[in-house]
Amino acid sequence: MQELTSYERIKRVINHQEADRVPITDWAWESTIANWTKQGMPYGADWKEFFDVDKIAWVTFDNIDTSPRYTFEILEETDTYRIVKDMWGVTKKDFKPCSSTPMFLDYTIRDRDSWYAAKDRMKPTEDRIDWDIWKNNYQRWRANGYWIQVSTLFGFDTVSSYTIGTENALIALIDDPEWMKEMFDHGCDLALALLDMIWERGYEFDEFNFCDDLGYRNGLLFSPELWHKLVRPYHKRTIDWAHEHGIPAHLHSCGRVRELIPAFIELGLDTLNPLETKAGMDPIALKHEYGEKICLRGGFDIMNWNSYEKAEADIKEKLPVLKESGGYIFASDHSIADDVSVENYIKIVALAKEVGKY
Secondary structure: OOOOOHHHHHHHHHOOOOOOEOOEOOOEOHHHHHHHHHOOOOOOOOHHHHOOOOOEEEEOOOOEOOOOOOOOEEEEEOOOEEEEEOOOOEEEEEEOOOOOOOEEEEEOOOOHHHHHHHHOOOOOOHHHEOHHHHHHHHHHHHHOOOEEEEOOOOOHHHHHHHHOOHHHHHHHHHHOHHHHHHHHHHHHHHHHHHHHHHHHOOOOOOEEEEEOOOEEOOEEOOOHHHHHHHHHHHHHHHHHHHHHOOOOEEEEOOOOOHHHHHHHHHHOOOEEEOOOHHHOOOHHHHHHHHOOOOEEEOOEOHHHOOOHHHHHHHHHHHHHHHOOOOOEEEOEOOOEOOOOOHHHHHHHHHHHHHHOEO
16 A cells, blocks of 8 residues: 555544554653753754654644633742642642642642632633644645644543632542533533634544543542443533534543443544553553444553663564554654653654555
8 A cells, every 4th residue: 555644544443443653642741841852852843844753733822722721820930839829710830840740739729619600711712723733734734745733621530620620629529529510511511612613714633532541550540330420421422522523533531431431432532542451451451342343542651761672572572463454653652751852753653664564
């Protein structure tokens, strides 16, 4: 088969058809990119172009704002950390130079009253969308065969991380489920309204990737019964919106979420990532059990990638199975950590292209 564009390749694979090779993509930490620059990648270069992985234009929640739009403030900064109050009203400590999960210190939204004050600020207005991203790049993306993916923030993960905090969210699931449902639904309403605006302007994207972490290392963060009662409804609306617009829906959910995969498939979910092997999301087992019904992305233990020999053995063992009949996109089981060198990642990409050929 002749070489395909990223758009053609990804579309075939998501539709469970074989392509010229498996698509290759990932997310890289900020500190990873800084290290790569020190190791010879040109400063300011697009790392995806530098390593020649698939061309995916990812328009993120930084460009489609669903927050209450509180004033962003830097409260303290040193050589090793920065404390900010962000647009969600969350005070958090980010460590430097490494990229890591921030330390969440305080929340503006704590109860129903503070939620209603925030909710009143969360209205679908056009200035929430960075239109320059679309105006300056859309025709180039289309002309060069990019796959255009859009992400926004809403749902359980957004409420627990960006809105009221994980502890408060887990307690509220039991003590005040109607409040949680209201926050889930309002966030989903806002996100879909903004996507409607983009679509109505003529900017038709290829995939809706929504992020909703539901698991941790040992299992789900809450019971399947609560997922069916409170989360499933907005997941269904999200997936239905994508399908009504003729595009696939792609869920990013960290941790061990295997228990929910049959329900995801029932809803029509097209793609699931990142398949964290450290949380028991064995990609080979998932391929055998669900590979005909859902496209899988990820599943390669990033902890192996600081050693090319370990990464090579893992890829040669698993990728021939994962690529069978399409339905698989090559990536790490979360994101590229800052101990992965330029040399190693160049070799990993080359090997994935070779082993991933059809």
